[in-house]
Amino acid sequence: MVGPTTSLSQLNRADGSASYKCPATGYNILGAVNAPVELPGRRDALKPEEATVEVFVKPGTTTAGVGERYVEGILRSVLGKVVLGREKGFPRRGVVLTLAIVGGENIERGDSYLTILPALLHAGLLAMMSASVPLSMTFAATLLCVTKSGDIVRDPSPTAAKAAVSLHVFAISSKSHLLLNESEGRFDFDTWELARQHALSICQGASDSSDGDVSMSEGKDGSLNGFIREAVEDQIYSDYAYKLDSI
Amino acid sequence: MASSTPSHPVPPSLSLPPSQFARLQPHAYLLAHLSPPAASNQPSLRANGRAASQFRVTSANAGSLTHTNGSAVVRIGDTAAVCGVRAEILHTDDIASWSVSQASSEQNTDKKPEEGDTDSQDKEDRAHIQDLNLLVPNLSLSTGCAPGFTPGAAPSALAQSLSHQLLSLLHSTRLVQADDLRIWYQPPNLEAEALGEQMDVDSEGSGNPAREIKAFWVLYIDVMIISLAGNPFDAAWASVLAALRDTKLPKAWWDADNETILCSDDIADAQKLSLRGLPIASSFCSFEADAAAGWRAVVIPDAEEQKAQEQKQKKQGMQQRWILADPDGYEEGLSQERACVVVDKENDGKGNTVIVKMEKHGGWGLDADDMRQLVDVSARRWDEMKRILDQC
Amino acid sequence: MSTPLVLLPSDEVPRDHLPANNSNPLRLGPGLRILSQPSSKSADSKHVLTATQAGLLTTDAKKNTVSLLSFPNRRYIPTVNDFVIAQIHHSSADFFHCMVTPHTAHALLGQLSFEGASKKTRPMLKQGELVYARVLSVGVGAGAEVELTCVSPSTGKAEGGMGPLAGGMVFDISTGMAGRLIRANSSSAETDEIEGLVVLSELGKKLESSGGFELAVGRNGKVWVNCSDSEENAIRATVAIGRCLQETDQKNLHPHDQKKLVTKILREMKLA
Numbered sequence: 001m002v003g004p005t006t007s008l009s010q011l012n013r014a015d016g017s018a019s020y021k022c023p024a025t026g027y028n029i030l031g032a033v034n035a036p037v038e039l040p041g042r043r044d045a046l047k048p049e050e051a052t053v054e055v056f057v058k059p060g061t062t063t064a065g066v067g068e069r070y071v072e073g074i075l076r077s078v079l080g081k082v083v084l085g086r087e088k089g090f091p092r093r094g095v096v097l098t099l100a101i102v103g104g105e106n107i108e109r110g111d112s113y114l115t116i117l118p119a120l121l122h123a124g125l126l127a128m129m130s131a132s133v134p135l136s137m138t139f140a141a142t143l144l145c146v147t148k149s150g151d152i153v154r155d156p157s158p159t160a161a162k163a164a165v166s167l168h169v170f171a172i173s174s175k176s177h178l179l180l181n182e183s184e185g186r187f188d189f190d191t192w193e194l195a196r197q198h199a200l201s202i203c204q205g206a207s208d209s210s211d212g213d214v215s216m217s218e219g220k221d222g223s224l225n226g227f228i229r230e231a232v233e234d235q236i237y238s239d240y241a242y243k244l245d246s247i
Numbered sequence: 248m249a250s251s252t253p254s255h256p257v258p259p260s261l262s263l264p265p266s267q268f269a270r271l272q273p274h275a276y277l278l279a280h281l282s283p284p285a286a287s288n289q290p291s292l293r294a295n296g297r298a299a300s301q302f303r304v305t306s307a308n309a310g311s312l313t314h315t316n317g318s319a320v321v322r323i324g325d326t327a328a329v330c331g332v333r334a335e336i337l338h339t340d341d342i343a344s345w346s347v348s349q350a351s352s353e354q355n356t357d358k359k360p361e362e363g364d365t366d367s368q369d370k371e372d373r374a375h376i377q378d379l380n381l382l383v384p385n386l387s388l389s390t391g392c393a394p395g396f397t398p399g400a401a402p403s404a405l406a407q408s409l410s411h412q413l414l415s416l417l418h419s420t421r422l423v424q425a426d427d428l429r430i431w432y433q434p435p436n437l438e439a440e441a442l443g444e445q446m447d448v449d450s451e452g453s454g455n456p457a458r459e460i461k462a463f464w465v466l467y468i469d470v471m472i473i474s475l476a477g478n479p480f481d482a483a484w485a486s487v488l489a490a491l492r493d494t495k496l497p498k499a500w501w502d503a504d505n506e507t508i509l510c511s512d513d514i515a516d517a518q519k520l521s522l523r524g525l526p527i528a529s530s531f532c533s534f535e536a537d538a539a540a541g542w543r544a545v546v547i548p549d550a551e552e553q554k555a556q557e558q559k560q561k562k563q564g565m566q567q568r569w570i571l572a573d574p575d576g577y578e579e580g581l582s583q584e585r586a587c588v589v590v591d592k593e594n595d596g597k598g599n600t601v602i603v604k605m606e607k608h609g610g611w612g613l614d615a616d617d618m619r620q621l622v623d624v625s626a627r628r629w630d631e632m633k634r635i636l637d638q639c
Numbered sequence: 640m641s642t643p644l645v646l647l648p649s650d651e652v653p654r655d656h657l658p659a660n661n662s663n664p665l666r667l668g669p670g671l672r673i674l675s676q677p678s679s680k681s682a683d684s685k686h687v688l689t690a691t692q693a694g695l696l697t698t699d700a701k702k703n704t705v706s707l708l709s710f711p712n713r714r715y716i717p718t719v720n721d722f723v724i725a726q727i728h729h730s731s732a733d734f735f736h737c738m739v740t741p742h743t744a745h746a747l748l749g750q751l752s753f754e755g756a757s758k759k760t761r762p763m764l765k766q767g768e769l770v771y772a773r774v775l776s777v778g779v780g781a782g783a784e785v786e787l788t789c790v791s792p793s794t795g796k797a798e799g800g801m802g803p804l805a806g807g808m809v810f811d812i813s814t815g816m817a818g819r820l821i822r823a824n825s826s827s828a829e830t831d832e833i834e835g836l837v838v839l840s841e842l843g844k845k846l847e848s849s850g851g852f853e854l855a856v857g858r859n860g861k862v863w864v865n866c867s868d869s870e871e872n873a874i875r876a877t878v879a880i881g882r883c884l885q886e887t888d889q890k891n892l893h894p895h896d897q898k899k900l901v902t903k904i905l906r907e908m909k910l911a
Contacts, residue, residue, distance in 0.1 A: 036743070072408075073408045081609055087691065110377060111415075132670065136648065137547065174649055178550070178614055184416075188599065233645045239711055239891060240708060
């Protein structure tokens with residue numbers, strides 16, 4: 001399986017940006033963050049002592065609909081919890097994240113939004129880091145589907161996801177917390193727990209050696225968290241090449 | 248704001264009435280209710296008098312709107328949702344891609360007839376209901392349902408996201424069977440008529456021309472939250488479920504002479520929908536004793552450490568986190584972490600519990616063990632809701 | 640110096656990376672914060688330094704500081720004593736309302752906080768004019784206003800070229816680049832090498848014959864350039880300098896390529 005690719009700080013005008021491409025599901029997301037900025041006309045709605053996280057999801061070919069509103073709400077609650085909105089310069093300001101779905105299958109009205117959620121989460125997190133928004137932790141997310149035969153498949157293609165019995169998205173923080181779970185389909189708790197452990201090993205690269213089907217192509221230790229770390233390190237090394245050369 | 252939390256309840260000498268204390272120090276107020284001093288011997292109750300895993304009083308009433316095909320009013324505490332289901336006919340002639348998609352699906356079924364019956368049926372159901380958008384739920388938060396909903400405002404993000412959740416749950420549970428929504432036409436066997444009485448019993452099946460779908464019923468499911476006091480999704484979904492259970496579609500047929508669909512106005516002919524299962528939604532929120540936990544300058548422990556810490560504190564009688572079932576508006580404002588579990592039970596409540604949807608976000612407090620408990624609580628809620636929905 | 644270390648949010652700063660000098664208190668740069676770790680055994684809590692942003696950990700043993708170099712494209716957050724280039728948006732009775740970064744609240748610049756300014760001699764700045772100013776205060780608490788000044792509070796003089804910027808042009812650069820330019824400018828040739836910026840000295844050499852140029856760098860990612868040559872040449876040179884800086888910034892050029900760039904652009908602009 002080909003691992004995801006990403007690049008940071010591609011856009012010059014935004015304070016931070018990242019693109020994230022997952023070949024397995026085919027999605028390509030471009031995220032941009034502007035922070036901290038003034039949110040005009042919302043002063044009454046802002047929290048008095050914290051930053052407000054705003055998320056906009058723009059589909060590639062259509063206008064945003066109810067599905068986008070829903071996924072924006074999820075992203076806002078996950079990222080809003082991770083952003084340290086009380087650091088200097090951030091209270092009463094907005095952290096505005098815009099995610100454009102650049103490539104991948106269109107999500108029709110009423111389709112499940114779970115297939116694209118990990119890609120959106122990753123692009124959002126990387127863009128936040130690229131804009132130097134203070135965060136309390138990082139995370140990694142993965143999409144798993146349980147097939148009719150009971151196998152757990154990672155990053156299924158949109159067609160495989162439609163045929164699956166159940167779909168699960170897990171986001172695991174860099175400290176192994178379960179940050180987000182979205183599951184749908186028909187399943188029992190044991191299946192869910194199995195999927196969760198699977199997700200944990202994918203994100204953390206835990207010693208799950210019995211599992212042969214987890215590819216080890218991404219980070220140093222094969223985990224998604226490792227992949228995120230490497231992507232950030234690469235960008236920092238290239239940005240500060242002048243400094244590192246002289247050392 | 249509420250970072251320093253007095254853990255003892257309001258002393259009687261305080262001149263503030265409880266309602267004002269609740270407004271000024273909402274977090275401390277709820278915390279004081281949940282963790283009463285050990286000496287007082289009071290049970291840990293929420294500010295609204297419920298136990299942590301207790302749901303609000305729920306009532307449902309079906310069929311109250313006469314101009315709809317099915318309707319229901321569901322009230323969970325002070326949150327009330329009205330749902331009306333209106334059925335309209337969609338001619339297959341009006342579907343642009345109908346002849347194309349029909350031809351391709353017939354080819355498909357010809358190719359692999361031996362595949363599992365339910366499997367191909369599932370696929371066809373999905374193709375019809377999902378691709379033709381036969382279910383159209385829409386949720387609106389009516390003006391004045393809660394302070395802040397002003398007249399003439401565009402549908403809020405909350406209303407839009409709830410609409411999506413309803414639609415996606417209708418699709419993923421496959422609650423409505425596509426067959427109920429199809430209007431068939433069986434062309435008369437002209438050859439057989441010509442042959443007159445000589446027609447054999449065995450030639451009947453093979454000689455008949457294939458019956459075809461002439462139209463679909465489209466169900467417009469409109470939900471209106473007339474009063475919003477927290478947890479709109481549970482109420483909205485219960486109202487959709489009750490309304491669909493109440494929905495009767497008139498008997499409809501294709502009239503070949505007039506080339507139109509005719510409906511019978513006889514109520515006795517009308518058919519109820521046969522729904523797949525009874526998925527019940529239960530929402531929760533997690534209330535943290537330390538409102539500042541997320542941003543205070545303390546190292547956030549690893550998941551493992553956090554678990555150990557919490558258990559230790561629990562032993563000492565210092566609970567740090569409460570999972571509140573069916574949160575009201577006041578409690579929703581005090582917590583960020585939300586969870587929602589939708590469960591169904593097989594064989595009308597006698598079989599296993601099946602999870603249909605599970606979601607949690609907005610924090611890192613709830614872990615797998617908590618989720619297991621939530622599924623159990625939701626399963627109990629299922630029994631309660633089934634009783635209520637059966638009675639309505 | 641040890642191997643370069645990149646930290647991600649929630650990563651702890653390893654103790655062996657901290658400067659060993661204990662005589663001065665350790666100073667933390669942006670992107671780092673001190674957290675107390677509730678100790679499991681006893682009441683005394685340990686303190687750890689963790690990162691809140693992703694960046695390269697750098698330490699300065701002399702000043703006993705530790706800081707995190709984050710992505711250069713980040714937004715500028717006003718900090719006291721920073722030099723910024725602000726644009727006047729409008730003026731009110733007591734203040735000029737200036738833009739420091741886009742989409743943020745205006746910063747206030749007192750009508751009288753210019754060198755030798757009185758009610759009668761204060762500069763009449765119009766909308767769109769530029770000032771080189773220093774951040775006087777960022778206020779306390781949420782939503783506080785940023786105040787700028789064009790005089791040094793201690794001496795009452797406009798030190799470091801503060802005041803209205805007349806003529807010239809302003810170019811947008813990244814905040815990281817602005818920091819580099821300031822560091823490279825402020826001190827010796829040694830740091831110049833560390834910052835890897837030869838573009839300015841190269842431009843200085845090439846343009847010396849035509850009268851040289853003036854430069855003001857604002858921490859908020861702006862650089863103002865002015866040339867004192869004859870009119871037409873001055874504009875050409877100004878644009879050329881701006882382009883050199885912007886391109887060096889955007890493409891993150893190596894010193895070697897910076898020299899090439901300067902030669903190329905000066906030739907294109909018919910200045911060489």
